[in-house]
Amino acid sequence: MVIDEIPKAWKPALQNKDYRARLLTGLVLVVITLSFYPLFFDAIEQRDGIVLNDFFLQKIPSKNVSIPVFSIIWGMGALCIYRISRSPYIALMGAWSFLFLIVSRLISISLFHLDAPPNLIPLVDPIANTFYGGKFITKDLFYSGHTATQFLMFLCLQHKVDKVLAFFSTIAIGVLVLVQHIHYTIDVVTAPLFAWCCFAGAKWLLKKI
Numbered sequence: 581m582v583i584d585e586i587p588k589a590w591k592p593a594l595q596n597k598d599y600r601a602r603l604l605t606g607l608v609l610v611v612i613t614l615s616f617y618p619l620f621f622d623a624i625e626q627r628d629g630i631v632l633n634d635f636f637l638q639k640i641p642s643k644n645v646s647i648p649v650f651s652i653i654w655g656m657g658a659l660c661i662y663r664i665s666r667s668p669y670i671a672l673m674g675a676w677s678f679l680f681l682i683v684s685r686l687i688s689i690s691l692f693h694l695d696a697p698p699n700l701i702p703l704v705d706p707i708a709n710t711f712y713g714g715k716f717i718t719k720d721l722f723y724s725g726h727t728a729t730q731f732l733m734f735l736c737l738q739h740k741v742d743k744v745l746a747f748f749s750t751i752a753i754g755v756l757v758l759v760q761h762i763h764y765t766i767d768v769v770t771a772p773l774f775a776w777c778c779f780a781g782a783k784w785l786l787k788k789i
Contacts, residue, residue: 593668602789603668606675613682620686621717629693629719634764642699642761649703649756653726656749659742660733667738674736676782677775681732684774685725692722700761724763727754727771728778735779 593599664671696718703716730753734746754768 587666589666590668599668599672602786603672603675606672606679610675610679610682613679613686616686621720624689624719625717627693627719629695631695631698632764632766634697634766636765637697637758637761640758640761642701643759644701644704645756645760646701646704649726649753649760652749652752652756653730656730656733656746659745660737663737663739663742670736670738672786673779673782674732676786677732677736677779678729680778680781681725681728681775684778685720685723685728688722688774689720694719694721694764696721697761697764703757703760703762721763722767722770723774724754724757724767724771726757726762727768728775730754731772731775732779735776 660670660674664674700718702718727750730746730750734743734750737743737746750772754771757763758765758768
């Protein structure tokens with residue numbers, strides 16, 4: 581694709597050598613990190629962990645809400661892809677923030693050995709499960725990647741309506757993963773904080789490089 585055929589906002593960005601380098605580096609690191617997911621989560625599934633006494637989760641009847649979860653996650657994902665196609669800023673911040681999110685989850689999951697909550701119902705998500713080697717993983721618990729990713733979208737998106745959608749999708753996903761008993765309450769309520777730290781860290785780093 582020649583530069584005259586791309587959206588107007590991208591032309592000056594792609595003509596900027598520093599921007600191209602930072603974006604390409606971020607995307608390559610995301611791909612490399614994700615490539616380790618199947619091996620990492622295979623190991624995580626084999627280890628023993630503890631079952632938390634989650635009083636709040638015990639009060640929620642377990643139900644299969646895979647379709648709403650799948651619909652919200654990938655609907656918001658489609659919106660982000662569209663906005664990225666129009667905004668070099670969202671592309672750059674999204675790539676580096678998501679990289680930090682991936683790495684922070686690998687660290688937190690490694691440190692906190694948890695077993696799946698009682699009455700967990702496997703989440704049917706044929707797209708997301710490919711990153712885990714085609715398997716449903718039960719011990720990727722602290723913290724909730726589903727919830728954190730939605731909040732990261734809220735932070736990265738710039739239009740007011742987009743932010744409202746991302747904010748409510750964060751709440752919806754947080755509630756739904758608890759309904760399906762995929763996560764403990766602590767996994768969900770701490771997820772936005774981790775997402776904010778990843779976003780702030782990416783913003784700081786991009787100013788330095």
